[in-house]
Amino acid sequence: MVKIDPSEVTPKHLYLSRRQFIGSTTALAAGALALAACKGNLPAVEPVTTPGASTATVVPASTPSASGATDELGDPLTSFQDITHYNNYYEFSTKKSAVADLAADFPISPWTIEVSGLVKDPKSYTPDDLQKFEPEERIYRLRCVEGWSMIIPWIGFPLHKLLKDVQPTSEATYVQFTTIYDPKNMPSQNSNLLEWPYVEGLRMDEAMHDLTLMVTGLYGQDLPKQDGAPIRLVVPWKYGFKGIKAIVKIELVDYQPISTWMLAASNEYGFYANVNPEVDHPRWSQATERRIGEVGRRRTLMFNGYEEEVASLYTGMDLEVNY
């Protein structure tokens, strides 16, 4: 039996107040939108006028739209154009601006996601099956380990909903994710740039946290291929590379998975990869970041600004060692 209830992991008042906040930002949307438009970095963001739309099941729209124009800290969303044309997706290219074109013909249908390992009820899902987990909009900051960041209105559902569906056994302590291996359509998988396919992992309590999202869309639309379609992971308090894309396998295991980047450079990329301005990358500082669309730099926030929600997961851990 799963012993962890998601409401135990995230204090309920936080969880609720965040949603309330997302709802109330809808009212502010118009004003913030005007402000952002003056800066010239915002696209067609159409504030949804129906209150509570952010928690309802999202139907893909034909034009990019989001329920709010800012994150909960009041900073404007990154443009749809930038979110879809500045992608770290090494399966296609190491050049961030080249991924959109190279991924354009990537086949994502048919697709199945196998959830197995230490579970009572292993299952395979098609992207359509996942609709039963009622994807909702979540506006999250994304901080790349390279020192830049975005604010993205994702559409997704908490991973804990999926995990509960397969009923992890009590031995399951970690979750391991694997990207599709498709060298015919992912050019870099023919090279030894990294160990393929891409693998990532989370500790069980991280995976069960309500902020941890399985993402199927953004800006009210189906997830663009360059952003990880048909389904990807988003863990907003961790560096972006933890957000594994084009997932085909989710396994519950009793060991700490070795991620692709740990294999490539374990001294630079650890298992946890929590955003932390005080723990530098061995080669560069992590104290600041460039918010895409802005000039100058911002101070990076502890746990990417989600400290209140997630710091308790790491109580007593040395974050210098567990980077």
Place this chain on the structure above:
Amino acid sequence: MNARNKVFDRWFPILVHIACLLPIPWLVLDAWQGNLTANPIRGSILRTGKIALELLILSLACTPVNSIFGFKPALKVRRALGDYSFLYTSLHFAIFVSLDYGFDFQLVLDELIRPYALVGLIAGLLLVPLAITSFAPWPKRLGKDWKRLHNLVYGINLLAGLHFILVVKQGDTEPYLWMILIVFLLVLRIPFFRRFLSGFFTHKERLTLT
């Protein structure tokens, strides 16, 4: 040498100057049209840095191009290539300090102590005396020391190549290719190879031997 070659030789340095200046309007145009990726500040730092490196390597190629292929005009533009490299290095550094770090010198300093940045900084600083002394009256005033001073460019090339290697993430092979080219151009200067290759394609040596 025929007349057509003479016309080309006269125009060659002018073409090189134009080619070296073109990246500036090209950069401005790309910035204007939003062609510098979603992170144009990073994009322009990378662009100016790479042009600086390429020009530095080109300046290194001038001597072997002359000695191996007998292309003399290359020697006439060697100094200019180095000076333009310094120009783009300055732009590279200026954008880093201004647009990227907003003149926050504490942050700039914090970044400059990282090996990748330090290596780049040293390369850039070493270019300063070379750029200054490449104009009159310094070449004459320094005499033999001028050549000795400007041999620094070999080390600067290696530092610049290393700077590029240190800044990329694992898996990016491009900077290693540039480094291989730098090392190759330096190896050509080892007396053994120099003697073997000089006039290789112009047959000058071989003709005198027969």
